[in-house]
Amino acid sequence: MTxxxxxxxxxxxxxxxxxxxxxxxxxxxxxxxxxxxxxxTSTTREPRSTDESGRPPVLxxxxxxxxxxxxxxxxxxxSTEKVSDLTGGEDRTxxxxxxxxxxxxxVNVISTNTTFEEYVERDERAQITDISxxxxxxxxxxxxxxxxxxxxxxxxxxxxxxxxxxxxxxGGDTPPGERCAGMDGMMRVFLPYLPVxx
Numbered sequence: 001m002t003x004x005x006x007x008x009x010x011x012x013x014x015x016x017x018x019x020x021x022x023x024x025x026x027x028x029x030x031x032x033x034x035x036x037x038x039x040x041t042s043t044t045r046e047p048r049s050t051d052e053s054g055r056p057p058v059l060x061x062x063x064x065x066x067x068x069x070x071x072x073x074x075x076x077x078x079s080t081e082k083v084s085d086l087t088g089g090e091d092r093t094x095x096x097x098x099x100x101x102x103x104x105x106x107v108n109v110i111s112t113n114t115t116f117e118e119y120v121e122r123d124e125r126a127q128i129t130d131i132s133x134x135x136x137x138x139x140x141x142x143x144x145x146x147x148x149x150x151x152x153x154x155x156x157x158x159x160x161x162x163x164x165x166x167x168x169x170x171g172g173d174t175p176p177g178e179r180c181a182g183m184d185g186m187m188r189v190f191l192p193y194l195p196v197x198x
Contacts, residue, residue: 051093052090053090053091053092055093055113055160058113058161063097074185074186074189075101075186076100077099080099083098084098092161094110094111095112103169104167107186108165108166109164110164112162115161115162116155119155123144131144132144134184136187136188136191137188137191140156140157141154141155142154143155143183143184145179150179152167153166154183159197160198163190163191163194167179
């Protein structure tokens with residue numbers, strides 16, 4: 001899909017760093033399918049943003065790797081896509097795409113080399129009470145619903161770190177029990193687009 005670039009939003013800083021060499025290898029298997037080749041190509045693309053931490057490169061870029069039909073299947077509008085990378089400085093990378101959802105303020109899809117364990121430790125240290133753990137398509141997952149900020153967060157583990165979906169909800173209009181509904185289904189739409197092995 002064509003990346004719809006967006007800049008100029010106050011407070012959003014693109015993560016800058018050194019470019020890393022590609023980590024994938026071309027397949028020598030003449031029987032490899034076109035789909036396999038397409039996935040292999042996506043794993044060798046130079047990450048759009050990197051850091052100097054020594055953490056694994058972020059192999060999945062939601063702004064480049066999610067086609068419009070997947071975004072629509074997740075209930076989002078591809079025309080509202082904005083590149084909204086979060087700053088991680090030299091310590092880590094956050095590749096982020098933001099979308100508007102008619103029911104909520106916004107949805108962010110975040111691919112990062114922050115580990116799943118770091119997310120768990122952070123939320124437990126913050127004493128967030130509305131945390132639950134699950135398994136989504138064979139991956140460890142953590143869900144938290146922040147009542148104070150009307151935010152829902154779903155994080156799943158990847159080989160390079162984590163894939164997170166955040167949903168900012170409109171206060172008052174949506175019943176509390178429905179504010180985070182369907183986020184696991186949204187994640188299941190996106191997970192098949194991760195590179196093989198991620």
